[in-house]
Amino acid sequence: MSEMRRVTAIRNGTVVDHIPSGRAMQVIRLLRIDTDRSTPVSLVMNVPSDKIGRKDVLKIEDRELSHKELDRLALIAPSASIAIIRNHAVAEKMMVELADDLVNIARCSFSNCITINDREPLPQRMRVVSRDPLEIRCYYCGRGQDIEELIEKIL
């Protein structure tokens, strides 16, 4: 627990724990909190973890992330655990869960997919065809996605 004290506890907000080491910046991007200048965010990277070796931790103040927002996390941090903090106490605990259908989360990485034209108006869609090992395919073109490449293509 001493690792958690590298930054002060928050009064209200969301703590995202057990993010794979080095992935916190991607989580920030994925949750779109990088563009929100009013939310204080504390970031701890590469701290030891009994569960996953080394981990990143994010503390987001005065904002409770929704289930929908958190589900998107599963793409890059499937083992992350979430705590909603109210008045310094854990009010709710959640685990991330990868949906079967990923809508407008990432862009297909196949250069000949119909969705490559960004003027096409329908949403980007991916289907999760297997969870372990993680296998994701574009709903339109059916191409299997490289997960690392997909993370780079997060919308």
Added chain:
Amino acid sequence: MGDLVTMDDLSNEEIVSVLDDANRLLPVAKGALHLPLLEGKVLANMFFENSTRTRMSFEAAMKRLGGSVLNFSSVGTSVAKGETLYDTMQMIDGYADIAAIRHPRQGAAQYSADSVEIPILNAGDGAGNHPTQTMLDLFTINNSHGSLNGLNVILVGDLRYGRTVHSLSHALVRFGASLTMVSPASLRMPKEIVSDLRSHGAEVNEADSLQDQIPDADVIYMTRIQKERFPDEDEYSKVAGIYKLRASDLSGAKKEMIVMHPLPRVDEIDPSLDSTDHAKYFEQAFNGVPTRMALLCRSLGVEVPKKVS
């Protein structure tokens, strides 16, 4: 609901039922019988990429059943001016009752199906799927062998970019076929497709040599190495002309073995084979008409009479 984007849109029972319908429609396809089942209906042939057989057999199928056809080609139209597929399809949603779409980009058929109300038939999307071709292939195999079950099928040539073999192999394994895939290393079947096929419990083998496969084959399905799908000429010239089948190669083949090809051929099948009983590729091309007639009826919710006379 009446969309046909991939073979997953048809259950095995539906496949068998469409093949039955197509068989009953054979005399209509040949012009021997007049049966205007689709009178008043309009098919939009949306071809964003060249096609001869597919486009014409869709047109023949629709017209033989009394319907009419709007032909679209992307050359010199608003598509050339940068119109999105979504916008083009909105237009056709108002003009036609059903559309067949061919497009160079993969996923275009699913995208179209999600863009409009009318049923969409995938007539080939990039290196993706070509399910109406698969249906006519199954029709040809079924009518030659009397069944689809348990056949030994050899797929030859461009298995990487060849959408025809992608759709066909999915369908064949559902009917218990064993597949042997013969291709140069650079044109192997995509790994996600092979993994899908094996997950159906199918026996799938890969091989480099065609000759070794001939004695045990029930079907040899040849494909053209598609020059237009290669990123550069050098890569193409390394594999062009690698598989050639001549009449003399088939001396050890089973008597009832059939040779198929989606056409056009370049030099994969020597003309010496055309006059043998094994050659089924021209009949296969004709079979596009009755099969697409049956598929048009299915998608438009029109029942083919149990007795066609």
